[in-house]
Amino acid sequence: MLLIKHHGAVQGVTGSCHELFVDSDQSVLVDCGLFQGAETSGSGADANQLSIEFDLSAVQALVITHVHIDHVGRLPYLLAAGFTGPIYCSQPSAELLPLVIEDALKVGVTRNASIIEACLERLASQLVPLDYKVWADIPLHSNTSNHTKTQVRLSRAGHILGSAYVTFRVMNDAMNAQGKRYHDVVFSGDLGAPYSPLLPSPQSPYRADQLVIESTYGDRNHENRANRRKRLQSSIEHALQDSGTVLIPAFSIGRTQELLYELEHIIHQNRTKAVSQTRSGKSLNWEDMDIIIDSPLASRFTQVYRSLSQYWDKEAKRRVNAGRHPLSFEQVTTIDSHQDHLQTVEYLARQTRPAIVIAASGMCAGGRMVNYLKALLGDERNDVLFVGYQAAGTPGRDILLYHDKTDGYVLFDGIKYPIKAQVQQISGYSAHAGQRDLLNFIKRMRIRPGKVHLVHGDDNAKKTLKELIEIEHPACEVVIPS
Incomplete structure (x- = not known):
C-alpha cells in the first residue's frame, strides 16, 4: 500500500488535505481546505495557524476535488509557501475556483486589490482544468530509482457542480517486480447522494486498491x-x-x-x-x-x-x-x-x-x-x-x-x-452521501480496496462506518487516521 499522510479532515469534517506519496520522495496533494467551527481551535487546526505547517518538499502537484472552502481555503497559503506545481481540477471547478479564492481573500486575508489580483494571476498560471474520465499524466522529476509514473483521472462526485472523486494510477519498477502493473488509489472528496437536483449521481469506479473516503454521514442515512x-x-x-x-x-x-x-x-x-x-x-x-x-x-x-x-x-x-x-x-x-x-x-x-x-x-x-x-x-x-x-x-x-x-x-x-x-x-x-450511499460506493466496485482510510467525519460517524465496512468486506483493512 502507498503511504498517505492526512493534514486535515482527521478530527472532524473540515480542513480536507491529504498527501499521497507515489514513491519515497514525491507526492501529490488532494485538496487544501480551511478548518471551520470547533475545528479551528486546538492543535493542528488553530484559526491563527493558516500557514502551511507540513513539509512541501515532496509535493509535485495539487488535485482539487471541489471548490467548497473547507477543501480549497488554504490554497492562497499554499501558494505563498512556495508551491509552484500544477493544480488539477474539473472544468467547472476551474470556472468557480477564482470566485471562491477571491472571496476567501477578501473575507479572511486582505481587501488590497493588487494582492488579490496577484494571487489570482498566480492561481491561473498553475491551474490545469481536466475533463471527466480522462487520464492525465502528473509530471514527476526523473531522479527516482523506481522510475515512477503517475496518472490522475476525475469522475463525477455529485456533490456540487464540478465536484469529483479522484483516481491516481501509480506505476513503478517496484510494482512490476512484484508482478503488479499498477496501484489505483481513490480519494472520494465529498460524495453526493442519489436524486440530488441538477447533478448526475456518482458512479463507483471499476477498481480501487486503496480508498480514502469521507464519512460525514457514516452513522446515519438520510430521509427518503x-x-x-x-x-x-x-x-x-x-x-x-x-x-x-x-x-x-x-x-x-x-x-x-x-x-x-x-x-x-x-x-x-x-x-x-x-x-x-x-x-x-x-x-x-x-x-x-x-x-x-x-x-x-x-x-x-x-x-x-x-x-x-x-x-x-x-x-x-x-x-x-x-x-x-x-x-x-x-x-x-x-x-x-x-x-x-x-x-x-x-x-x-x-x-x-x-x-x-x-x-x-x-x-x-x-x-x-x-x-x-x-x-x-x-x-x-x-x-x-x-x-x-x-x-x-x-x-x-x-x-x-x-x-x-x-x-x-x-x-x-x-x-x-x-x-x-x-x-x-x-x-x-444534505449534499453528502448517507451511510448506505457510502457503503454502496465501495460495494459497487468490481475490484474492491484492500485498505480504506476514513476521513471527514465526527468520531462516531467514522467508528460506525468502520464497523459496517468490516462486516461487509472482511478482507479489507479499515483505518481511522489520527
Whole structure:
C-alpha cells in the first residue's frame, strides 16, 4: 500500500488535505481546505495557524476535488509557501475556483486589490482544468530509482457542480517486480447522494486498491430523498402559516442553486395554491411568494451554474428545453449591496408579508445570514429551516441543539440572542452521501480496496462506518487516521 499522510479532515469534517506519496520522495496533494467551527481551535487546526505547517518538499502537484472552502481555503497559503506545481481540477471547478479564492481573500486575508489580483494571476498560471474520465499524466522529476509514473483521472462526485472523486494510477519498477502493473488509489472528496437536483449521481469506479473516503454521514442515512421536494414544500407552508419569514442558511455554491431549482419546480406545479395568509386575511399564492437571495457571491455562482448547463443532469436539461428557467425565475430577488441587505433585514423585522430568505453561511458562522438571525430569531412568527450539515462549534449546531430548550439562545459576537423562532431540519437535502450511499460506493466496485482510510467525519460517524465496512468486506483493512 502507498503511504498517505492526512493534514486535515482527521478530527472532524473540515480542513480536507491529504498527501499521497507515489514513491519515497514525491507526492501529490488532494485538496487544501480551511478548518471551520470547533475545528479551528486546538492543535493542528488553530484559526491563527493558516500557514502551511507540513513539509512541501515532496509535493509535485495539487488535485482539487471541489471548490467548497473547507477543501480549497488554504490554497492562497499554499501558494505563498512556495508551491509552484500544477493544480488539477474539473472544468467547472476551474470556472468557480477564482470566485471562491477571491472571496476567501477578501473575507479572511486582505481587501488590497493588487494582492488579490496577484494571487489570482498566480492561481491561473498553475491551474490545469481536466475533463471527466480522462487520464492525465502528473509530471514527476526523473531522479527516482523506481522510475515512477503517475496518472490522475476525475469522475463525477455529485456533490456540487464540478465536484469529483479522484483516481491516481501509480506505476513503478517496484510494482512490476512484484508482478503488479499498477496501484489505483481513490480519494472520494465529498460524495453526493442519489436524486440530488441538477447533478448526475456518482458512479463507483471499476477498481480501487486503496480508498480514502469521507464519512460525514457514516452513522446515519438520510430521509427518503425521492420525496424531499414534498417535505420542503410542506415545511415552508407550515412555517408561513403565521406570515413570518423563513430563513434558510445555505452555502453560496451548491445548496443555494439546488434550493432555487426545487423552489422553481414547486412554484411551477402550485402557482395558484395558497402558501400563506396575511394578517389582513388575504391569501398569498406560491406564484406571489417573495424569494430573497441575499448573497452577491451566490448570485455570481448561480450565473456560472447557468453557463455550465452542459454539466447538468438529464432532468434539468429537459426543463430548460421546455422553456423553463430553473435558476432564474420571476419570484427571485437578489440582494447585492450591503446597504440593500441592511434595509431588507430591517423591513423583514417589521413586515407582515411572508418571505423566504436564502443567505450564507450554511452553518451560520458568518455572512449575511447572521444579521437576519440577530433580527428575526427572537420572533416566534419566524422559522429557521436547516437543509445541510451543522458542524460542532458553529452557531447553526447551537441553534439546532438549544432551540427547544427553555431560555435557549445562541451567541453572536459575544451577545446572547434568544431562540423564539421555530427551527426545522430536513436532512434529505444534505449534499453528502448517507451511510448506505457510502457503503454502496465501495460495494459497487468490481475490484474492491484492500485498505480504506476514513476521513471527514465526527468520531462516531467514522467508528460506525468502520464497523459496517468490516462486516461487509472482511478482507479489507479499515483505518481511522489520527
